Amino acid sequence: MSDLLSIGASGVRAYQTALSTVGENIANTGVAGYVRRTTELREVAVTGGSARSVEGNGVIVGGVVRQGDVYRSQAVRQSSADLGRTETSATWLGEIESAMTGNKLGDRITDFFTAGRSLAADPTSVPSRAVLLEKAQGAATAFRQTGQALARATEELNASAERSVSTLNSLGTALAQVNDGLGRAQPGSSQAAQLADQRDQLLDQMSAITDVSTQFDALGRVQVKLGDTSGPVFVAGTEAGRVSFNRNEDGAVSFAVQRSGEPDVLTPGGGALAGVVEGAARLVAATKRLDEIATSFVTQVNAVQQNGADLDGVKGEKLFEPGDPPTAMTLATTDPRKLAAAALGSPAGSRDASNLAALETARNSGGWEAGITAVVTDNAAALEQKKLVADAQGAIRDNAVAARDSASGVDLDVEAVELMRFQQAYQASSRVIQAARDIFQTIIEIR
Known part of the structure; x- marks a missing residue:
């Protein structure tokens, strides 16, 4: 009789746990990061001297099992890292495009030379000289503002990198705490499943910042390397490292991980950090090219000016006054009469415009407008390519998420079937207990 009661009681306890698991799944439908759980049920094992198998001794809960797929989760993290790199790189290409086109530098340079051509038609015209001086001021201002815009983009990139590194360090600390919790939690418990959900969410967030490689132990604790499988260890057990961001005098970006002892170099292959590396390189190249154009422009225009005679024959x-950086040029004169339109040796008030012809020659040989256009065009082509790649990688990531969720997500239809099944099993176990009580009462009454 006691066996019948214990069988029924074991069923009630086991199916109550199973019902709780189903209820938890239903309650968390659509919750980001939640992985469906199932209850593992086992037959009660018989202990004793007999080695033969005895069936019908009840049921116990073997544990709560997460329906996660390690490989599909890794595919999501890898695709997230790829997308994060491309999108971040595209962001900084967009910043370069805005900086190079926002102040219409190419147009301002063209306006300057167009005014020079107009002055050549009447070199003694003070109003025309004033217009040329105004256009020279416009070109200098456009150079300066464009250089400042690139400098601001560089500062924003540095700040963005610092924020990403800070977030990554916070995630590493949180993951180490989750590892500690997994080491303390009872394997197969709801607590262990919840901690595993948190672990996977942290890994997903990390992968958007940099590519990660993972290794799990029997308790679900994870060791994380950054960059690739040969990269530095970032999280091991309950210890998390610290990622640092550095930029040398040439503008090159580097990252390092310090966990114990000397810092190890981190070479991100994906995520926002890899996009920062690409963006920094693009910004350095654009800034360097703009400085070269500014230096050449000031040097050659000043050379032409100093090789001619102004309206007073001087x-x-x-x-232009050269700047530091070169784009920080300023206008060296505000007197229209000092514009050297004539060749050296020309008398005051000369209508000679040969030095303005030399200015046009310098324009053609300098290729400053073409240089600006080339920077803008090359950057625009790279940006467009990144956008196309990002679209493809976004689709890959969406497919990876869908594949993962198909294996680990909650399906209400499935849960409804499970709910009915375990309700019926629970009711059946209750009836076993009731039947045992009735039989026991009958026996007592017989006696």
Whole structure:
């Protein structure tokens, strides 16, 4: 009789746990990061001297099992890292495009030379000289503002990298705490399943910042390397390292991980950090090219100006004051009469415009407008390519998420079937207990 009661009681306890698991699944439908659980049920094992198998001794809960798929989860993290790299790189290409086109530098340079051509038609016209001086000021301002825009983009990139590194360090600390919790939690418990959900969410967030490689132990604790399988260890057990961001005098970006002892170099192959590396390189190249154009422009225009005679027949003085950086140029004169339109040796008030012809020659040989256009065009082509790649990688990531969720997500239809099944099993176990009680009462009454 006691066996019948214990069988029924074991069923009630086991199916109550199973019902709780189903209820938890239903309650968390659509919750990001939640992985469906199932209850593992086992037959009660018989202990004793007999080695033969005896069936019909009840049921016990073997544990709560997460329906996660390690390989599909890894595919999501890898695709997230790829997408994060491309999107971040595209962001900084967009910043470069805005900086190079926002102040219409190419147009301002063209306006300057167009005004020079107009002055050549009447070199003694003070109003025309004033227009040329105004356009020179416009070109200098456009150079300066474009250089400042690139400098701001560089500062924003540095700040963005620092924020990403700070977030990554916070995630590493949180993951180490989750590892500690997994080491303390009872394997197969709801607590262990919940901690595993948190672990996977942290890994997903990390993969958007940099590519990660993982290794799990029997308790579900994870060791994380950054970069690739040969990269530095970031999280091991309950210990998390610290990622640092550095930038040298040449503008090159580097990252390092320090967990114990000397820092190890981190070479991100994916995620926002890899996009920062690409963006920094693009910004350095654009800034360097713009500085070269500015230096050449100031040097050659000043050389032409100083090789001619102004309206008073005096040797011309430099038109632009070089800056540091080169784009920080300023106008060296505000007097229209000092513009050297004529050749050296021309008398005051000369209508000679040969030095303006030399200015046009310098324009053609300098190729400053073409240089600006080339920077903008090359950057625009790279940006468009990144956008196309991002679209493809976004689709890959969406497919990876869908594949993962198909294996680990909650399906209400499935849960409804499970709910009915375990309800019926629970009711059947209750009836076994009731039947045992009735039989026991009958026996007592017989006696």
